[in-house]
Amino acid sequence: MAQYHPDDEWLTGYASGAVNEQTSVLVATHLTYCPQCREEVARQEEIAGAMLDALEPEDAAAEICAREIAAPASRSVGAKGEAAPRGSFNAIAPAPLIQYVYEKTGTTDIDRLPWSFYGPGIERAILVEDKEGAIVRLFRAQPDAKFPDHEHGSDELTVVLTGAYSDHTGRYAVGDVQCAPKEISHRPVVEKGEICIALVVSEKPAVAKSFAVRMAQRILGR
Amino acid sequence: MCLSHNSINDLNTRGAERELHRDVEERTVFLAQVKTRRCKASYERLYQYYAPRICAFLRQKGADERISQEIMQDVMTRVWHKADQFDEKKSSASAWIFAIARNRFIDVIRQSKRSEVDPNDPLLAHREEPAPDSRLQQGERISALKAAISELPGDQAEVLQLVYLSGMTQQTAADRLSIPLNTVKSRLRLALEKLRRRMEYV
Numbered sequence: 001m002a003q004y005h006p007d008d009e010w011l012t013g014y015a016s017g018a019v020n021e022q023t024s025v026l027v028a029t030h031l032t033y034c035p036q037c038r039e040e041v042a043r044q045e046e047i048a049g050a051m052l053d054a055l056e057p058e059d060a061a062a063e064i065c066a067r068e069i070a071a072p073a074s075r076s077v078g079a080k081g082e083a084a085p086r087g088s089f090n091a092i093a094p095a096p097l098i099q100y101v102y103e104k105t106g107t108t109d110i111d112r113l114p115w116s117f118y119g120p121g122i123e124r125a126i127l128v129e130d131k132e133g134a135i136v137r138l139f140r141a142q143p144d145a146k147f148p149d150h151e152h153g154s155d156e157l158t159v160v161l162t163g164a165y166s167d168h169t170g171r172y173a174v175g176d177v178q179c180a181p182k183e184i185s186h187r188p189v190v191e192k193g194e195i196c197i198a199l200v201v202s203e204k205p206a207v208a209k210s211f212a213v214r215m216a217q218r219i220l221g222r
Numbered sequence: 223m224c225l226s227h228n229s230i231n232d233l234n235t236r237g238a239e240r241e242l243h244r245d246v247e248e249r250t251v252f253l254a255q256v257k258t259r260r261c262k263a264s265y266e267r268l269y270q271y272y273a274p275r276i277c278a279f280l281r282q283k284g285a286d287e288r289i290s291q292e293i294m295q296d297v298m299t300r301v302w303h304k305a306d307q308f309d310e311k312k313s314s315a316s317a318w319i320f321a322i323a324r325n326r327f328i329d330v331i332r333q334s335k336r337s338e339v340d341p342n343d344p345l346l347a348h349r350e351e352p353a354p355d356s357r358l359q360q361g362e363r364i365s366a367l368k369a370a371i372s373e374l375p376g377d378q379a380e381v382l383q384l385v386y387l388s389g390m391t392q393q394t395a396a397d398r399l400s401i402p403l404n405t406v407k408s409r410l411r412l413a414l415e416k417l418r419r420r421m422e423y424v
């Protein structure tokens with residue numbers, strides 16, 4: 001069972017819907033391994049539900065009611081992305097991450113992910129690198145591999161999928177989340193015995209701005 | 223056939239209302255009836271109650287009136303078609319519908335993807351020991367929670383509103399209120415602790 005959990009701010013952001021896509025997949029991955037955090041998110045959703053009840057109702061088109069039921073195959077229902085096929089990644093990753101990786105790379109086969117050399121015994125596969133500064137990648141490190149001492153340009157969130165690593169802040173195993181603020185410099189070392197695969201998300205604090213801009217564009221564009 | 227509202231009213235007048243509500247909140251019963259019996263009368267009750275509140279929620283998040291109506295219709299359509307995924311043992315109708323509305327907003331307005339845990343995931347970890355008995359039935363939990371929310375100090379209630387209804391990050395809420403991020407965090411923490419205690423014990 002996971003020992004290291006996302007900061008309260010990420011859990012609350014997940015429950016309220018404020019976190020971005022990559023933080024959402026990282027938190028959902030942890031939640032799969034962590035019943036306590038799942039309960040916390042459920043509790044916060046109950047709080048939000050109670051607040052929804054207390055809202056002053058807005059006028060809503062009441063006549064739609066009958067149409068909702070009459071239209072069993074509504075255009076919007078089930079309009080999900082294509083389901084990910086089974087691959088070797090299924091054995092080590094929770095469902096939300098499998099779907100995410102499939103949508104970004106088109107494969108669920110670990111060996112067909114876009115791995116590139118990162119350091120001795122360490123490979124990296126970049127899943128997302130967007131204009132807004134979000135970088136999402138998987139690392140695959142051999143037992144005993146040592147990451148170079150590094151600092152981050154921004155806060156960094158890691159969740160472990162297989163194996164374990166340690167740095168001066170602790171030992172991180174399957175399901176654990178490390179929230180490394182940009183000030184800290186660390187040097188993770190992979191444990192003996194098992195390959196360590198982890199998802200790493202670099203968080204850019206400017207999420208809210210880009211969201212507001214996108215929303216304004218969408219509303220004005222209509 | 224499903225339990226008609228007349229018969230629910232009959233139950234109520236027979237004094238069984240308290241029993242019913244102690245176990246499960248009224249709207250949660252309606253949603254469970256939509257799930258198990260495809261009960262249209264129950265769905266209409268849910269629609270009348272939630273449609274205007276979902277619109278208010280979406281307006282609070284910054285969507286305009288027309289888009290709010292569109293998303294609301296989509297949310298309510300999902301309530302009908304996805305009712306089989308509702309688990310009344312795990313959440314109330316309001317929490318479940320909040321989550322659908324939140325996710326549709328992320329999808330449609332932010333055009334971003336939200337990841338959810340798959341309850342059938344083979345990797346899903348469960349508690350080693352059962353969750354501590356909350357001692358409260360769901361209906362009681364929800365009414366205790368509502369009372370506790372209404373008793374929160376104004377500054378904590380304000381932060382809760384911005385975070386859960388407006389959907390702001392804590393940093394954005396701090397900017398909006400012109401207070402430090404740490405103040406937002408501590409108000410939220412205090413509020414959540416209070417609400418948690420009240421949800422667990424009478």
Ligand SMILES: [Zn+2]
Pocket residue numbers: 002004005006030034036037038
């Ligand atoms: Zn956790």
